[in-house]
Amino acid sequence: MGTIHDTLDIVRHRNPGEPEFLQAVTEVLESIEPVIERHKQYRDAIILERIVEPERVIMFRVPWQDDRGQYHVNRGYRIQMNSAIGPYKGGLRLHPTVSLSILKFLAFEQVFKNSLTTLPMGGAKGGSEFDPKGKSDAEVMRFCQSFMTELHRHIGPDTDVPAGDIGVGGREIGFLYGQYRRLANEFSGVLTGKGLGWGGSLIRPEATGYGCVYFAQEMLKSRGESIEGKVCLVSGSGNAAQYTIEKLLQSGAKPVTVSDSNGFIHDPEGITEEKLAWIMNLKNLRRGRIREYAAKFRATYYEGQRPWGIACDCAFPSATQNEITGEDAKTLLGNGCQLVAEAANMPCEPEAIHLFLGRKILYGPGKAANAGGVATSGLEMTQNSMRLPWTREEVDDRLHQIMITIHKNAFETAADYGAPGNLVVGANIAGFVKVADAMLDQGLV
Ligand code: NDP
Ligand code: 2IT
Numbered sequence: 001m002g003t004i005h006d007t008l009d010i011v012r013h014r015n016p017g018e019p020e021f022l023q024a025v026t027e028v029l030e031s032i033e034p035v036i037e038r039h040k041q042y043r044d045a046i047i048l049e050r051i052v053e054p055e056r057v058i059m060f061r062v063p064w065q066d067d068r069g070q071y072h073v074n075r076g077y078r079i080q081m082n083s084a085i086g087p088y089k090g091g092l093r094l095h096p097t098v099s100l101s102i103l104k105f106l107a108f109e110q111v112f113k114n115s116l117t118t119l120p121m122g123g124a125k126g127g128s129e130f131d132p133k134g135k136s137d138a139e140v141m142r143f144c145q146s147f148m149t150e151l152h153r154h155i156g157p158d159t160d161v162p163a164g165d166i167g168v169g170g171r172e173i174g175f176l177y178g179q180y181r182r183l184a185n186e187f188s189g190v191l192t193g194k195g196l197g198w199g200g201s202l203i204r205p206e207a208t209g210y211g212c213v214y215f216a217q218e219m220l221k222s223r224g225e226s227i228e229g230k231v232c233l234v235s236g237s238g239n240a241a242q243y244t245i246e247k248l249l250q251s252g253a254k255p256v257t258v259s260d261s262n263g264f265i266h267d268p269e270g271i272t273e274e275k276l277a278w279i280m281n282l283k284n285l286r287r288g289r290i291r292e293y294a295a296k297f298r299a300t301y302y303e304g305q306r307p308w309g310i311a312c313d314c315a316f317p318s319a320t321q322n323e324i325t326g327e328d329a330k331t332l333l334g335n336g337c338q339l340v341a342e343a344a345n346m347p348c349e350p351e352a353i354h355l356f357l358g359r360k361i362l363y364g365p366g367k368a369a370n371a372g373g374v375a376t377s378g379l380e381m382t383q384n385s386m387r388l389p390w391t392r393e394e395v396d397d398r399l400h401q402i403m404i405t406i407h408k409n410a411f412e413t414a415a416d417y418g419a420p421g422n423l424v425v426g427a428n429i430a431g432f433v434k435v436a437d438a439m440l441d442q443g444l445v
Helices: 004-014 019-031 033-038 040-044 047-051 100-116 137-154 170-184 207-221 239-250 273-286 292-296 326-334 350-358 371-386 392-416 423-441
Strands: 056-065 071-082 088-094 123-128 160-163 231-234 257-260 263-266 300-303 314-316 339-341 362-364
Touching: 004 019, 004 047, 019 033, 019 100, 019 350, 019 423, 033 040, 033 423, 040 047, 040 423, 047 423, 056 100, 056 137, 071 088, 071 100, 071 137, 071 160, 088 100, 088 170, 088 371, 100 123, 100 371, 100 392, 100 423, 123 137, 123 160, 137 170, 160 371, 207 239, 207 314, 207 339, 207 362, 207 371, 207 392, 231 239, 239 257, 239 273, 239 314, 273 292, 292 300, 326 350, 350 362, 362 423, 371 392, 392 423
Parallel strands: 088 123, 088 160, 231 257, 231 314, 314 339, 339 362
Antiparallel strands: 056 071, 071 123, 257 263, 263 300
């Protein structure tokens, strides 16, 4: 009872057809074995069996009408995974690939990530398989209003605080917030990623990317190196990717790729601030495809491919889950890549992680490396509670400090448990212990 093997069997049996959830649970459970062996109280209290079971799964119908008057129905979800250390917290994803499995993996990861941030936040995730691509603003608004019409009864500023993720940015958070405010008749910090004029925090848009580069700098520092001059591959071209590139540029690194779900561009001269501003306009306002970059600037577009075949020093996967396969990892290693920092959630397949750890390159798992986004959401919640906004510098300093602390905690925990330099072990154990101890303190929850 209470062992890793038993728990994985239960998860497999209880969640058929959920490969991503099983993948995330397996990665965490296998790496926290030393802590389960060292602490009998976790085994006695079957903490593992409890922590892999969501506290609550909400699934609901989202009917909406398109601009031609036709009716549609999508499925909405909110996975409230664990609230032992704070209100549920985590993003909403709108993407055709969304499924129960994907949202459960994301909610599970979020529990440990949020624990690492040092802030009091539980873990959750939600969304829908609704595809915002090709929809008008009015259609997206009607979808968001319908989604929130059901979701509002399950969330609250001290209960569950959603935010953005793939397909959910400032526009969608605005529509969702407006509908919540009408239904609840309250103006509160129930969502994060809000507009600056109505409760949002400075630096929240930048936070995931900036935080990931801060984390990468700490990883490099542990080997007496710096990011300056490093050739970097970035995948994706959304929120996480854009601000990863911005901070890389500010730090003197050379980002040379960017991608979307259709392909990637390689710009050997480097993506500059001007080119980045153009990408932001393309993706955030015109909502176009990244292939247009190659027509505008001197660069090569590779249709249907991912950027991992380009020679680099560092890689920043910033698009989606399982975007670096074992084969990609071999190519990256063969080309001399020495750092992988995950701005996306679970972008590396297990085989890739295995290869990176085996070769002892610097590997920063998402729940540590991309925790800056949710950490700054936590700072937005703090400012909302105080009804007092902080300056850009204050939020950025706090974000930077949090990323330094997460790295230190993961690094030291890894060494403490006999796996020096292994930030998978370090992040998973450090994130787990805080939540597990809270669950022990609170009785059978
Ligand atoms: P965005 O919607 O802003 O951007 C997503 C980007 O990834 C787009 O370029 C998109 O391409 C690409 N993409 C999405 N799905 C796929 C796919 N199946 N295959 C290939 N490319 C894909 O989302 P974010 O930047 O916010 O999210 C990116 C990653 O970062 C996700 O893993 C997310 O969970 C993670 N993350 C985000 C945080 C945040 O605060 N936003 C915080 C922490 C992690 P296209 O334009 O073609 O759709
Ligand atoms: O994966 C993530 O951490 C996010 N999408 C951000 C969640 C949040 O609540 O800010």
